[in-house]
Amino acid sequence: MIRYKDLIGANVVEEKNGEKIGEISDVIFTDDFEKFIGFLIEDGKFLKQKKKIFIDDILSFGKDVIIIDSEKVLSIKKNNVNEGITGEDIKFIDKEILTENGECLGYIKDLLFNYEKEKLIGYIITEGIIEDITKGRSFVPNLSNIKINKENLIVGNEVKYLISKNKEHYKKLLELIER
Incomplete structure (x- = not known):
């Protein structure tokens, strides 16, 4: 597993x-954000x-x-807008996560990927600096019923229950990727 912030600059x-x-x-993500299909790179030139x-x-x-x-270096594609959506297009970081009822669950601080499966596993979230210090950050798994718009990530109402039920499991997951 690898974090979005760790990928940037590689x-x-x-x-x-x-x-x-x-x-x-x-x-670069598929249109449904289930998988990532590649990376946007910048050359080091002026x-x-x-x-x-x-x-x-x-x-x-x-x-x-x-x-x-x-052999594929020559075939690197210049920005072809039709192939995938970038995080730059969506601006995930600091996006508010809401339930379908409009309840705020927190804000996205990072994304977590499984490279072998080419999947976006989920979102590392914060509920604020005090909560981060006292309880730690939380995690929202990338489920099929997530909707993303310009301002928010909207999850099903059952996600709140899923987060509280699996909080300790998610904490261990986040501790593992910190190492």
Whole structure:
């Protein structure tokens, strides 16, 4: 598992000669946000150019470096708006999470991914600095009934129950990824 904030800034390197292609600037999701399909990268040049690399182009995935297939380096696609949605488009971080009844559950502080399954697992949330210190951050799993709009992430009413029922399990999950 890897956090969104850990991905941003990771180096993308071409396999054949080890040349740095750029750094990850964002993640590309499917339209339903169930999976991620690639990354938006910026080259290190003065006039930064954004390009997309897709999961199929990746040979090795690490926390700090991603190695891509040297044969596919030439096929890196420049911003093709029709292929996926980026976190930049949605602006997940600090988005308010509401239940269908309008109750605030907190605010998104990070996203959690399973790279092997190419899935967005869920959202690490805060209920405020005092709550973070006294109780720790919480977690909202990425379920199929989540709706995302410009201002909010809206979850089913049962998610509040799911969070409270599994709070200790989620705390252990968050502790594991902190290491």
